[in-house]
Amino acid sequence: MVEPKIQAISHKITKLLPGNEYIFRVTAVNKYGVGEPLESEAVVARNPFTTPSAPSNLEVGAITRDSMVLSWERPNDNGGAEIEGYVLEKRDKDGIRWSKCNKKRLNDLRFRCTGLTEGHSYEFRVSAENAAGVGKPSAPTPYIKACDATYPPGPPNNPKVTDHSSTTVSLSWSRPIYDGGAQITGYIIEMKEATDDEWIISTPHTALEATIDGLTTGEEYSFRVTAVNDKGRSDAKPLATPVVVRDITMEPIINLLFTTYSVKTGDDLKIDVPFKSRPQPEVCWKKDGQVLKQTTRVNVLNSKTSSKIVIKDATKEDVGKYVITLTNSVGTKSAEISVIILDKPGPPSNIKVDEVSADFISLSWDPPTYDGGCQINNYVVEKRDTTTTTWQIVSATVARTSIKVSRLTQGTEYQFRIAAENRYGKSPAIDSAPVVAQYPFEPPGPPTQLHVVHATKTGMLVVWGRPASDGGSPVIGYHIESKDQSSILWTKVNRGLVTENQFKMTGMEEGLLIRAENRYGISEHIDSPAVAVSLPYSKKFLLFLLLYINIIILLLILYTFTM
Known part of the structure; x- marks a missing residue:
């Protein structure tokens, strides 16, 4: 165990042997004991990077009897870590060992080796x-003598063809490793056709590149390059292979530097797209699917190797997808670039009233279509009583696209406005429609299908259906009232609310009225007219029945006397 107790949830383990493979395990400890360990996978202790590759183009110059100046270029591969310095070594032609030229680590790409x-x-x-x-x-340099005298230089390095057409060939090369102790004054290019033995010498060149013209289309040429100083010419360095003089054709190649460009509103924007193409391509720029219109503010500049868009005083109108299309006789290539203009956002949209009550209103909305090129930080919500023109801030730090506005006055009409905000400022606000703070429901409709399903001499069972409309709030119960035929007053039958859709009457009544109640109130008589129920065994019916019986008896008596 590396440590008896570790308080943190991470730990650096040192003093490991490079190249060794280790497995680690961690165990939690509390006052009751030690838990089960958790093991890691096998890990090899080694650097996450490698040593760098060799520097390139090591050259020798400024030679004296006891010193020489050497220069070189950085390695192509740094091994994944920053280059910390260089080690320069020398070896005498008569010796067998390499020795350091520098006692301390070199940080420059140039050093004078003395001694x-x-x-x-x-x-x-x-x-x-x-x-x-x-x-x-x-790779070591050729052997170079330490002396005050000068000599012809060494040959140029790495001659190659950089371009050619139907009548020209372009070459480039690098300086000789050894300048002979004197400054290089120029370079000579020699050429010959494949069928000739004689080399033709061109005019000397001072640069490290040249273009030879006036060549015959389709002919094969060999080239070689010679360096010159005050002491003479170097050995000639030939190209690796002959060159056939002809046009190069290739479909366009687009080398995008970036796929997204952003600039703050009001600043100038430059989009540079390098490309390669033979023959020269036609260039077409489109914005959001439409051909880009050049104006006094928007310009396109084309060259043989690139196309540039220059936009002055950029605005949010310049936001969009830009597509460059290159077309030549060989093919077509396109690339897409996004342009972002950093600005305050556009307004939110689509304000919705999600819930309304007597003391609160819930709102939601959609984010801005244009966010200003960066994240929306928050929304600012304001309200006003529609009887005034004064706006009050509800909240200036709303992180979501919804809010519940509380502490409203019942029956008051309100209007709301919402603005989005990012790091560059606040957007214009969008206003909601006016809305009244009130309960969203009303009294229910009357019960339906009132009827008597069973009746006796002492009572009856009354049943009814639920109201067609509950007024937006669930029905919590029913009120039952009754009255005699001779009375105009309705009397309440039940003491508390009847929660079921039926009621058993204990007496015989001339008529019934049933009203529904919800959270908002009781159904009105005008909306729910009273429903009179005729009883099958009412007093009136019995009187008529008794009268009918008496009439029949009287008729029977009269009939008897007349016989």
Whole structure:
């Protein structure tokens, strides 16, 4: 165990052996004991990066009897870690060991190596160093003699063809490793056709590149390059292979530097798109599917190797998808670029009233279509009583696209407005429609289908249906009233609310009225007219029945006397 107790949930383990493979395990401890350990996978202790590759283009110059100046270029691969310095080494032609030219680590790409022996020849090599160590050395230079005299230079390095057409060939090369102790004054290019033995010398060039014209289309040429100083010419360095003079054709290649460009509103925007194409392509720019219109503010500048859009005083109207299309006789290539203009956002949209009550209103909305090129930080919500013109801030820090506005006055009409805000400012506000703070329901409608399903001499069972409309709030019960035929007053039958849709009457009544109640109130008589129920065994019916019986008896008596 590395540590008896570790309080943190991370720990750095040191003093490991490089190259060894380790497995670690962690166990939690509390006052009751030690838990089960958790093991890691096997891990090899090593640097997460490698040593750098060798520096390139090691060159020798400024030669004296006891010193030489060497220069080089950085490695192509730093091994994943920053280059910390260089190690320069020399070896005498008569010796067998390499020795360091520098006592301290070199940070520059140039060093004067002193302490050389006059008349001796030396070769040099250089290595780069990073946190993983010293990398492989460069290829050694040719042996160079330490002396005050000058000599012809060494040959140029790496001659190659950079371009060619039906009548021209373009070449480039790098400087000789050894300048002979004198400044290089120029370079000579020689050429010959494949069928000739004689080399033709061109005019000397001072640059490290040249274009040879006046060549015959379809012919094969060989080229070689010679360096010149005050002491003479170097050996010629030929191209690796001959060159056939002809046009190069290739479909366009687009090398996007960035796929997204952003600029603050009011600043100038430049979009640069390098490309390669043979022959030269036609360039077309589109914005959001439409051909880009050039104005005094928007310009397109094309060259042989790139196309540029320059937009002055950028606005949010310049936001969109820009597509560049290159077309030549070989093919077509397109690339898409997004342009973002950093500005305050546009207004939110689509305000909705989700819930209304007597003391609160819930709102929601959609984010702005244009966010200003960056994240919306918050929304600002305001309200006003429609009888005034004064707006009051409800909240200036709303993170979501919804809010519940509380502490409203029942029956008051309100209007709301909402603005979005990002790091560049606040958007214009969008206003809601006026809305009244009130309960969203009303008294229910009357019960339906009132009828008697069973009746006796002492009572009856009355049943009814639920109201067609509950007024937006559930029905909580029913009121039952009755009256005699001779009375105009309705009397309440039940003491409390009847929660079921039926009621058993204990007496015989001339008529019934049933009203429904919800949270908002009781159904009105005008909306729910009274429903009179005729009883099958009422007093009136019995009187008529008794009268009918008496009439029949009287008729029977009269009939008897007349016989």
